[in-house]
Amino acid sequence: MKSAEMLGDLDERIRVGHIDVPGFWVDVRTNTSMTSDDVISRSGMRPRDGSVVNCYLANDGAIVTENINPGQTILVGTNPPDLRVPINMRISPLEHSFYVKWERKVGDSGASVGSGHLADGCTLWVPCDEGRAIGSIRSAVELTREVNSNGKMHAQGYTYRNTGNPYIPGDLARITTSGSESFRLYDPETGELSIPVKIIDNNKSRDVKRMSFREAKHKEIDFGARFLWGIRVLSWDEERRRVLAFVEEDLTW
Secondary structure, eight states: OOOHHHHHHHTTEEEEEETTEEEEEEEEEOSSOBOHHHHHHHTTOSOTTOOOOEEEETTTOOBOOSOBOTTOEEEEESSOOOTTSOGGGOOOOEEEEEEOOEEEEOTTSSEEEEEEEOTTSOEEEEEEETTTSTTSEEEEEEEEEEEOTTSOEEEEEEEEOSSSOSOOTTOEEEEESSSTTTTEEEETTTTEEEEEEEEOSSOOOSOTTEEOHHHHHHHHHHHOOOSEEEEEEEEEETTTTEEEEEEEGGGTO
């Protein structure tokens, strides 16, 4: 069962995707209903060439004819969506190079969240070790994006390496927990979420903030499911190109 806090958060946003851009999502923060035209404008999905687009319900593809309420998920496009592909499987990572200007400590495990502006003005947030990323230029992949009520955009992602192995032991990242690309990391060689991630089965760490797959799933029962898990890389298998990791509690809950 989802926590009251999590349900309240869902009730204060309209999630907007684009039919022609799989995996790109914008959360429009609002506590009141909005017209389709307002949702299209606030989400930044109005075509520059002036072409007409509509809002469609993500669950059944029906065109929206009334106001859209907080908590609903909408798709924007010129034609109805092909719902043969489940909505939670439409993930398309976006690659960026950005300057980490700020850093905020998270919990007491030594983890932080770094942030900086992208070219389009959006602020990208990535997990990092305290003091390790601030003031540097990093390669990163964007997973999700939202628009606050003041119109400012915020994205969630993680960094990777462009030279040598993309990930090494100790690296922090995020993985999606649903869809065809769940539990996979971004591979700069393929441009896709194609590196399999195995979360340790048992608690092999003395640090209670580092969780096994079983512990993380049990925590979801108490605090609600998480679409993104924060992870720390334990090992990188260069031959098979895959990762072993554990869940970082401070970056997930």
